[in-house]
Amino acid sequence: MQFFKVKTVEETFALIDEMIPATQQTEVRELSEALHYILAEPVTAKENVPGFDRSTVDGYAVRAKDTYGSSESMPGFLNVAGEVKMGEVPDVKVGRGQAVYVPTGGMLPVGSDSVMMIEHCEDVEGLLNTYKQVAPGENVIRAGEDIREGEILLEKGVKLRAQELGALASLGITHVTVFRKIKAGYLSSGDEIVPYQTENLSVGQIRDINGLTIAGLASDWNVEVVYGGIVRDDYEEFSQKARELYEQVDCLIMSGGSSVGAKDYTTEVIQSLGEPGVFVHGISIKPGKPTILAVADGKPVIGLPGHPASAMIIFKLFGERILKKLSGEHLVSKPGHIFAKITKNIPSSPGRSDYIRIRLEEKDGEWWAEPIIGKSGLITTLVKSDGIVEISSEKEGVSQGEYVPVILSR
């Protein structure tokens, strides 16, 4: 068997970025069904938004110049020449010394360049007393100021949040070309593992909970998980089930059997699926060292530790990155983490990244991270936690009051 050197967390991320391909499969979706999908091609604006110069307040459209010098003590005077109705083209113009009423969202009449808010003037029988001056463009959104015709509104690889859908809708775009939703297969292995629906456990048995937790996390990343069941510690059965599931999905995830023999053939099974195979075998990380990452003929394969808590942490750290890369998302360093001050000294071995479960508390306008006591195998420590603190491999621990990055779990 090939010899693998344990990788640092930093090396692992670099390898993921290098090895994991983005999906090429796209589909066209209606805007109302496209939330959280990834754009597969850039979107160019076909028209200006807004399509016309628009008032942002209820007020009077004026020529800014005509208001210069107006103040509470020395009001200016303009002649009210008419009114603009919502959703209609104004039938009046604004000449020198004139003002025309315009509601919020209404179209500016020809001749005007700004709007004076109704709070800053008073219509006294057709004579508008102006108590302030306005600058050209004040209280107006110009045609094309939000989105200009011909400009690229959204780049390929952008994740569609509510505001991106809104911007697309404002252009009258009803359908978008996005990358197809990724389908991941999940398989548990181990003689001791039984379905979580098992009511009474025999001694030594453990319910399979990774299938649920992994699917839960993946669904937050807009990935569908197909549950492939539990395989026994038997190479032939394991290999065949893994192959069957692999054929149906874009990415295969398994959580390893914990016996020594099982550990060995998990790697063999993964290697057998396709080229180039395993690129990470063991990460210098606590918890989660026995992690395997591979690519088999263009499909990522993730071998998670069997321990539920370790499996969740590893999947959150590396699985999220792999699945987002595979989904075609353009990855930017946006807050997957926040910074908090740690409440206690925590020692750590240099050369290894440690991930500590913490609870967050706000004190004096800052977040403090309180480590949760308990062995790393306990799922309840994750239930009690708001996130995990990373102590990176070049550090020998962190000191009380130090800023630490916290990966949130919600």
Place this chain on the structure above:
Amino acid sequence: MQFFKVKTVEETFALIDEMIPATQQTEVRELSEALHYILAEPVTAKENVPGFDRSTVDGYAVRAKDTYGSSESMPGFLNVAGEVKMGEVPDVKVGRGQAVYVPTGGMLPVGSDSVMMIEHCEDVEGLLNTYKQVAPGENVIRAGEDIREGEILLEKGVKLRAQELGALASLGITHVTVFRKIKAGYLSSGDEIVPYQTENLSVGQIRDINGLTIAGLASDWNVEVVYGGIVRDDYEEFSQKARELYEQVDCLIMSGGSSVGAKDYTTEVIQSLGEPGVFVHGISIKPGKPTILAVADGKPVIGLPGHPASAMIIFKLFGERILKKLSGEHLVSKPGHIFAKITKNIPSSPGRSDYIRIRLEEKDGEWWAEPIIGKSGLITTLVKSDGIVEISSEKEGVSQGEYVPVILSR
């Protein structure tokens, strides 16, 4: 008409907490369909997790006392008395001076109290050389150490994340009683508003994008939105459509017509729906002052500003709180916000809360918030933003380098 005093943001939150009821409607869901639902009753553990003393490593089950004094230079010696198989009850005991092999996850044999990792000992023809000492309980998770029989595992009002599902599954719980998913109705009003599918706009028309953005945000909070369409600036039509939609849903959301007349009867329509009616009419906030909040016969009603960007910000701030309260979620002050340093001085009026769109950048292990230039009516400023910075009402702005709370938009 009743007279309403503009509320501060802080007063508005306090009123929401006081006025919005939690739903009483529950349902039973299968665990795999319960992600992001809110528990409607506490869950008590019916058994211990784990059900037996379990090894967390591959190693040898021993009596800790027998290893005291062992070291690299002065190894101790134990007799290997057998082996524990995964998922099976050990058929051997550990007597004084004995050791039994046990795999990760295996059950501890009677007589042992700790496990020595294989890395720290060596089996030489049945004689185990021990190079380290172990403490009682080392590398062992005791029966009930993760979850103890009879204890309350999860409280009512807890939101089920992946780890909560995992903890429930570890107990063999397959179904949970949760609060039913909230259904919210959304209605746009205004003569100038047309469906976003409208290909060519007449001058003065604006596409309805709030329906999409509001539904997008709500779906992130596990709330379903029923789109009720667009109503014209006509009291009778508005009132009737609002009533019809209100009858079908748990919460009614509308974004207001922007003409002066429409503003008036939005309030009237809301007041007509039921008691006690409007409790916030105008918030001292920028953007989004003309916000209306009400409760009509137990159902929240939210009147948003018509401007898409303002509507999104107001809905994120107050709508999320209202819908979470209504969903039965036990609200805790967990990171809805992060802290970042602001890159520029920003002035603000005391007595008013300002929300500034920002882009986040990481510099020297901290997040910096860079304000996005652009008028508040522009949807593209939200597209470019990673979140919004709050400048609370008691402040007269913020200074460059100051820590500010950032509400993330993902």
